[in-house]
Amino acid sequence: MKFNRLGLMILTGMIAGVIAGQCVHQFASGPEAIKNAASYFSLMTEIFLRLIKMIIAPLVFSGIVVGLAGMGDARAVGRVGLKALTWFFCASVISLTLGLVLSNVFQIGHSMHVGVPAANTATGLNTSAFNIHSFVAHIVPASIFQAMAQNEVLPILVFSVFFGTAIGALRGKLAGQVVQGIEELFAIMLKITGYVMYVAPLGVFSAIAAVVAVQGLGVLLIYAKFIGAIYFGMLLLWGLILTAGYCFIGKSVFSLLKLIREPMIIAFSTASGEAAYAKTIEQLTRFGVSPRISSFILPLAYSFNLDGSMMFQAFASIFIAQVYNIPLSWEQQFSMLFVMMLTSKGIAGVPRAAMVVIAATLPLFGLPVEGMVLLLAIDQFADMGRTMTNVVGNAVATAVIAKWEGALRPWTGKAWSLDAALGLHPQDDGTSFAEAPGELSIGAERAA
Numbered sequence: 001m002k003f004n005r006l007g008l009m010i011l012t013g014m015i016a017g018v019i020a021g022q023c024v025h026q027f028a029s030g031p032e033a034i035k036n037a038a039s040y041f042s043l044m045t046e047i048f049l050r051l052i053k054m055i056i057a058p059l060v061f062s063g064i065v066v067g068l069a070g071m072g073d074a075r076a077v078g079r080v081g082l083k084a085l086t087w088f089f090c091a092s093v094i095s096l097t098l099g100l101v102l103s104n105v106f107q108i109g110h111s112m113h114v115g116v117p118a119a120n121t122a123t124g125l126n127t128s129a130f131n132i133h134s135f136v137a138h139i140v141p142a143s144i145f146q147a148m149a150q151n152e153v154l155p156i157l158v159f160s161v162f163f164g165t166a167i168g169a170l171r172g173k174l175a176g177q178v179v180q181g182i183e184e185l186f187a188i189m190l191k192i193t194g195y196v197m198y199v200a201p202l203g204v205f206s207a208i209a210a211v212v213a214v215q216g217l218g219v220l221l222i223y224a225k226f227i228g229a230i231y232f233g234m235l236l237l238w239g240l241i242l243t244a245g246y247c248f249i250g251k252s253v254f255s256l257l258k259l260i261r262e263p264m265i266i267a268f269s270t271a272s273g274e275a276a277y278a279k280t281i282e283q284l285t286r287f288g289v290s291p292r293i294s295s296f297i298l299p300l301a302y303s304f305n306l307d308g309s310m311m312f313q314a315f316a317s318i319f320i321a322q323v324y325n326i327p328l329s330w331e332q333q334f335s336m337l338f339v340m341m342l343t344s345k346g347i348a349g350v351p352r353a354a355m356v357v358i359a360a361t362l363p364l365f366g367l368p369v370e371g372m373v374l375l376l377a378i379d380q381f382a383d384m385g386r387t388m389t390n391v392v393g394n395a396v397a398t399a400v401i402a403k404w405e406g407a408l409r410p411w412t413g414k415a416w417s418l419d420a421a422l423g424l425h426p427q428d429d430g431t432s433f434a435e436a437p438g439e440l441s442i443g444a445e446r447a448a
Contacts, residue, residue, distance in 0.1 A: 006262060010266065020212075041213060044206035045210065056278070077164075088305040095307040096311065097337065102229060189278075233311055237393075238392055256396065257392070263395075264276070267388045268387065289402040297397065355375070
């Protein structure tokens, strides 16, 4: 697989981070020195993530508004949203079921000889941050400015849907500068995304180095069976996701996988879905997905289509039951999956979201929440894999829904340049991406 310069730099940063982190872990004078070194490594990661968070709110808002304005009416929004939620529901069922089946096949909890945590052992997880009442109430923002300041994607999505739908309904009556201004803001935000990505290799290096410096590579050996089973499950889930994508968009699904390798590496190394969001939407646009679709579906997917996280939740919950030798009937296990499918929606902004869902679900089925301590030591490594899997699932879902909506240009074997995809300059045949029927009108009005 051929990497471009940025992809190669990111991969190099990840490898260098492993080496640097292990050197610190092995040769530092003591735990305090390791902690200090990790804090310095983490500084660059924090700067990178802050840069990402800086662009999330305006990128999500402008992208959704531009997309919905291009759809024109609420019926089109409802149609696309229904297709998206149908895909997300099916993906959730498959992901959870796969985790359940693998945990019962491998039976790793029964074979791992690790100490069981004492009762009432603190897990450090804030399960009060999540409950059904607060989630439902929190969907609707009390203030859009507060939601943007805190980068809360779901409330921003709700406001943007109202705003974009209203613009679509009034498009013929509004001054063209309003719509064009937001369209140009979206194009500018994608350009800024490109600048921010120049910092990605340093952010990746720092994130990996900090984790390895503190944990060391030895933790991977201790939990090798568990981590191996999780990553085996992730690969199977990738296979299912790509197979589903192949059924709808054909062989180009593999070209899509190649295009999103950079956001995948960013997601893996930082364990942050936010860090990969901007690059994912950019690469989907270069693949040929209309921005009016990707800018609407992708934020929705970040709350409702966390395939890797859901597979991990099912696997880890049954693993804890096995460690404690607590038998669960198949009825109880599928009931647990149903609860997780409901409670996992809309928690993308909750810290360590997958672990919080598990901690909130375990007591409902008589499982001790103290078992979470067994997973906390390796959660960073598991989180890296499930976050990358989430990126793959969200990208394929967006491309498929764009295909259903006739908003996916046929793949010709070469990615569109970002300017061409946004219609910012004409193509060889005299047309632009924006001029295709039903597509985003960036550049079309400007050329008129």
